[in-house]
Every structure is written in structure tokens, then in C-alpha cells.
Amino acid sequence: MMTLLQVLINGILIGSFYALMGMGQNVIFGVMKIINFCQGELLMLGMYLSYIFFEYFGIDPYLSIPLVMLCLFVLGSLMQHSLITPSLGTKSFTNLLFLTVGLGILFQNLAMMIFTADYRSISTGYNTRTIGAMGLSMSLPKLFSLGVLIIVTIALFYFLKATTIGKQIRATSQNSVGAQIVGINIKLIYIITYGIGAALAGIAGSLLLPFYYVFPVVGATYGTRALIVVVAGGLGNIKGAFAAGIVLGLLETLSSLIVGPSFKDMVVFLSFILILVVQQKLKLREA
Numbered sequence: 001m002m003t004l005l006q007v008l009i010n011g012i013l014i015g016s017f018y019a020l021m022g023m024g025q026n027v028i029f030g031v032m033k034i035i036n037f038c039q040g041e042l043l044m045l046g047m048y049l050s051y052i053f054f055e056y057f058g059i060d061p062y063l064s065i066p067l068v069m070l071c072l073f074v075l076g077s078l079m080q081h082s083l084i085t086p087s088l089g090t091k092s093f094t095n096l097l098f099l100t101v102g103l104g105i106l107f108q109n110l111a112m113m114i115f116t117a118d119y120r121s122i123s124t125g126y127n128t129r130t131i132g133a134m135g136l137s138m139s140l141p142k143l144f145s146l147g148v149l150i151i152v153t154i155a156l157f158y159f160l161k162a163t164t165i166g167k168q169i170r171a172t173s174q175n176s177v178g179a180q181i182v183g184i185n186i187k188l189i190y191i192i193t194y195g196i197g198a199a200l201a202g203i204a205g206s207l208l209l210p211f212y213y214v215f216p217v218v219g220a221t222y223g224t225r226a227l228i229v230v231v232a233g234g235l236g237n238i239k240g241a242f243a244a245g246i247v248l249g250l251l252e253t254l255s256s257l258i259v260g261p262s263f264k265d266m267v268v269f270l271s272f273i274l275i276l277v278v279q280q281k282l283k284l285r286e287a
Helices: 002-032 039-057 065-088 093-115 140-162 164-174 176-181 186-211 218-233 238-258 261-286
Strands: 130-133 136-139
Touching: 002 039, 002 136, 002 140, 002 164, 002 186, 002 218, 002 238, 039 065, 039 093, 039 186, 039 218, 065 093, 065 186, 093 218, 130 140, 136 140, 140 164, 140 186, 140 238, 164 176, 164 186, 176 186, 218 238, 218 261, 238 261
Parallel strands: none
Antiparallel strands: 130 136
8 A cells, every 4th residue: 555655645745847838839729820840959958958057067967057047948938939930830730840840859969069968967965855754655746846836836827817917818819800900919819828848848957857867869758658648638738748747657556566577658648649549530430
């Protein structure tokens, strides 16, 4: 029983990262109706930025979160303005798919050139610490990450519902043509939205660095998980992404316990395929 509770706790802690990545994807999809296939690489860039701030400037990864957010927001905004917005005009999903995939490959190779393929990590006074309670242990960095996820989720909902820009983002998401008619600058909204999605990936990267290695293709695993979260939680549904991320983390840790760590990815992807099949059948029934 204690083992099961420990596994559930670990699943929730790991799922918080998937939820954060999925929310970043869903913010972008909700407005622009595109799936950002380089979201995992943006997380990788966030990890490297945190690594640089720590190694060269002595800034703790958690304290560097605002700096990483700002850097990734600026990068995401520039990507949107210079590359993605022009491609939106073609109204071709294929063009946008290849564009974001290509950007991901570009970021991976740039990281390979600058940092080489070596695995890099940081050492702090807390990255291996755990908190024990009632016979259970919780990783301090992962627990802190869960707290940050909750704060970020509340802040994101407040921003979207209570601020002027947030309301404009929601209006653009519901009807971009109508939003443009009433005077909303949808190109600016696209830029801000993509910047927010990139910033969320940067936060996840900063939170991941204290207990995980960073290397050029680290984003591949988390990018795939983010895609699963988006599909399972509902495209454009931020609440669904939050819930799906936690469920995915639980599924991963439970499958490790039941069938072994070597098969956890197989269980995750089989579940993803099952979700796609069920969704397709539901769509056919509705039609």
C-alpha cells in the first residue's frame, strides 16, 4: 500500500511537467489552431539558459525563472512574427507542421554545436534532498515544481479571464474574424500568445534542470508527452491539459510499477493510440 502511494505521489510530481508543457501547447493551439512541434526544443533551450545562468552567473535555477521566461517569450515572439505569421497566410497545415519541426531540428543542432552532445547537470544543496512524511518521500525539487505549476496555472487563468489582453486572446480564439472586425489586432495577439507558450516551456525547463540532465535532444521526450497531453486533454482546452498531464504522469509511474520501467513508454503510447481511436469513433458517431 505504501509503495502504491509513493508511486502515485511520484506520478503527480512528474505529471506536473507534462501539464505545464501541455498548457503551453494548448495556449498556442487555442488561438492559432496549430500544433507547435518544437515545444520540446523550447524546453531544452530553457534548460540550457538556466544552466548558463547558474554556471556563469551563479543564479539559482529557480531564481532564474523570470529571466528564462523573458528570454523565451522574446524568442517565441520573434519566431511568430518573422516565420509563423507569414506561414499562417498560406492556410496550409503542412507548411506550419514542417516549419515548427524544422525549427526544432535547428535548435537541436545549434545546441549540439555550442554545447556538444555531452550530458550536463548542476549541483545545488537541494537537488537530491527529499521530504519524508508518514513513511513516504518526496523529491524537494519536484515538489517545488508542483507548487510552481499550481501558481502558474492560477496566474494563467487569471490573465486570460481578467486582463484586457487575456480577453482579446480568448476572443481571437473563439472567432478571429469577429475579433478583427471589432478592432483587435490579431497579429499582435498571435505574437503574444506564441510568446506565452514559449515562456511556459522555459519555466518547465528551469524547473527540470535541478534534477535532470540537459542535452541537445532532451526536448524530444517532453515534446512528445506534451502532444499526448494536448490530444488527451482536448485541443485548446487548458483545464484539460492540466488534468491530462497529471493523469499521464500517474499512468507512467503506475506502468513502471506493474510492467516494469522498460515498458512504461510502450504503455503510454498504446494509451495514446487508444485515445485517438476512441476520439475518432466518437467523431464518426456525431457525424
